[in-house]
Amino acid sequence: MRISTRDDGLTRRMPAHFRQWPPSGGGVSPYDDCTTLEVSYLTDEETLRQYVPEEFSITRPLVMVMYEKCSGVRWMGGSQYSLVTVSVPVQYMAGKQPIDGIYHLVIWEDKCEPILGGREEAGMPKIFADIPEYRRNGDSLSVNASHEGRTFFEMELVLGPAFSGDALAGINADNGRVVQFGWRYIPRVGPYPGPALSEATYYPVDNTFSSAYACSGTVTWTVPARRQHPTQCDIIAALAALPVNDYLSGSFRKGTSTMRMDLARSLP
Amino acid sequence: MRISTRDDGLTRRMPAHFRQWPPSGGGVSPYDDCTTLEVSYLTDEETLRQYVPEEFSITRPLVMVMYEKCSGVRWMGGSQYSLVTVSVPVQYMAGKQPIDGIYHLVIWEDKCEPILGGREEAGMPKIFADIPEYRRNGDSLSVNASHEGRTFFEMELVLGPAFSGDALAGINADNGRVVQFGWRYIPRVGPYPGPALSEATYYPVDNTFSSAYACSGTVTWTVPARRQHPTQCDIIAALAALPVNDYLSGSFRKGTSTMRMDLARSLP
């Protein structure tokens, strides 16, 4: 059995001796039933700047927080998972043509499999959390994330008016595309510092929303003690330390998404 | 913020803009309370050969199946996780000095965090499964693994006599070291086939067993339909197709383990 470092034309995933296939030319991955809750807040740009690689310029000092429940995920046999993303609007200077998108500071997901794919195949900064399904009680929407029984994230939204037809058409324009940026970093094996692989990544996702409502709401971060959550406490502490200068209007949306791995690439 | 491809002397993990530290020279990671249940069976070497990279020679056509409950995991703040490994005894020819160890065909774990570290930092072929804690009912020991409510692995053991003092000392000799081999494979981003990184890896683990009992038992694989478990059905099918020619004696052991990332490295 050969797991060649030369390009033998196969696509592989670990365990690479079991998982290999001819490239389909594809990578277009439909998610048939998605619900998002999101809200954003303006923060201090200098503090935020520390966490965004210098290859990206911050287009607005905004912390965008989104919860999403993804169902009907085709590549998972129609199964589902949930996620919480924290992102910043940025611009990447690629040659002469700048690209606008969002740089993900962190993505929590509640299933391991999309985390593995996202990190290894696209440099998405995914890590694990328990994310109970969002609750709706009348006009109140509520979400949280926790680690081994300890809450670290809460989002509370109040439902406002439905988007107008024009507003809905607006967020669906241009395939409802969101350009995601990440940074793929694979370390050297063993006690040696430094990367085996380190690069900016580009990974678009298209969306078609069938309904959308404005929301207002808040986000609460609870920083765990290091002994409670050694591997993520610094991440949560960094997010909690970003000042909330002003909340913008959020939203509650339903629709479909399409992952565009066929368009993904490493950035020069 | 700079996530350099040059070696700036820091150790990083994704999200690399949040997680970075000076190398400690360490990587010695204690697991204070471990329980293993294992059994092996002889199989057909030619079939097995398909799944072991040609850099390794198979020293015995043996499928080694081990369940482990790891508690008191220091790097997780004293938390715990469970795993099921399927491995083959192999020899790697590194320069003039061959190295004996086990090549992991697959490692299922029930928490995401050790999966991420094992894959990205050491090429361990870890994937996710639900692994309920082992059951003990008198002399019967029982373990299973499942995916979204569908059982795919079962191990049933009957407890036999305790190891003699000499036998226990034997498995603890030379730090009870087990040399683990894996294959780290990181694909190119996007629809392009082939690896961005592909290499054999070496990652030892030391063990001190405080008690051990002989066991006899069996392993049952249930292959899921592709639609039920698209990403792992081929792995389980490959394992289920390895003939069980003869079961060897297994064991039930308790003790401590020490991960030796300080000794881990990519193999030439």
Added chain:
Amino acid sequence: MRISTRDDGLTRRMPAHFRQWPPSGGGVSPYDDCTTLEVSYLTDEETLRQYVPEEFSITRPLVMVMYEKCSGVRWMGGSQYSLVTVSVPVQYMAGKQPIDGIYHLVIWEDKCEPILGGREEAGMPKIFADIPEYRRNGDSLSVNASHEGRTFFEMELVLGPAFSGDALAGINADNGRVVQFGWRYIPRVGPYPGPALSEATYYPVDNTFSSAYACSGTVTWTVPARRQHPTQCDIIAALAALPVNDYLSGSFRKGTSTMRMDLARSLP
């Protein structure tokens, strides 16, 4: 503190020293967002008869199997749970006026709280199972239930045509009411046989379906060994032993439900 056996006018639940309130006259409990998948099969009436108390006559020897995902459950703060019911159409002779409804053979639910309420307050035969959210992959719908990693129930449906407006109005007529019957049985404390309480119960639920599709499909029971699932293996074995003589058309529906505890009562 007094937990009186005399009627002091308060409604209580265990722990009764903490949970007590004046009766609201209510018990009307809305479930804002429900999805059901169901299919039925004709079976042998004599075999079925063994499991239906003699106070009820079987109106058709039908095993009705339904999965339901309940979201927006108001009494749970807008949270959700899932269930699988196995029921038989029956008639209860109450005085001169017979009541038609369904007798639940068993109800599996994946959260403990509705199980407690259903059993203690209404004699619903609820027990626990892990019930992953239903999967939809194109026209295929799939559900399973498991216990500690061992699958015991699977339902596979293929989506057919949407209900006509008339057909939808039909299932919504008369408040879409389903009369549920159960048998509340509380044993004596200690090693003594026999009940402290034993009675038939009546508990209606109203439904408003916003969409419905015909389905065809099948149910598969896998009987666990006694040692694997001591408390439910007999239940699953009894269900698995009911012959499947003919499958009837099933359905996939979405809508709202209202529990009518305000109408519930013990039957004479």
Added chain:
Amino acid sequence: MRISTRDDGLTRRMPAHFRQWPPSGGGVSPYDDCTTLEVSYLTDEETLRQYVPEEFSITRPLVMVMYEKCSGVRWMGGSQYSLVTVSVPVQYMAGKQPIDGIYHLVIWEDKCEPILGGREEAGMPKIFADIPEYRRNGDSLSVNASHEGRTFFEMELVLGPAFSGDALAGINADNGRVVQFGWRYIPRVGPYPGPALSEATYYPVDNTFSSAYACSGTVTWTVPARRQHPTQCDIIAALAALPVNDYLSGSFRKGTSTMRMDLARSLP
């Protein structure tokens, strides 16, 4: 099929048409491998008095908090569950002979099945919580409980010296028996206030500890908002409002337990 209210000599559980057996004369239920972490604090007796039925006198105004991981549970096929109990030392005046024991204010458990049995068969005030396995990190022991991702209970202990042989023999004397008292309360069906069944209960458990260490530590209650946890917020609020006047020494113990349902009974 007959689920008689007359005593036909069978023992039944809901679903009573499926679950029935001749009384074994038994009810002695071994738990082969148990670990407890416990700590107590003195509180205000008048506040505490509100929650203890007047049939019991409080022997010391003590809030006893115990976490237990139970493994090798025979009646569950060798499986395991975890629990957190909050109890008060009391005396019950039964005829001329007073009985000393503990009155459980609440018992959280992380599996549904022992909750059902405990409530219905013995009046134990059991309710559900997620209870991750205790963590041990050197001399630090840590436990929490949560509901749908929201922490409400935390216990932190520091390990002290091992019990002397005499001290260990002391806690094992008289079968290490703990007499548990509860209050079994089953409401009337429907909107009517008042009980169908309401009585004090007696349920002993025997223990044999193989090791024990003194501990010091603390308990933290976090009261959820009503909308977050409607059914338990009042319970947690009542516990949180009991003042912590003085912590007593706690313990960390390992051993076996035997449930003595053969001795359980309703109290007159």
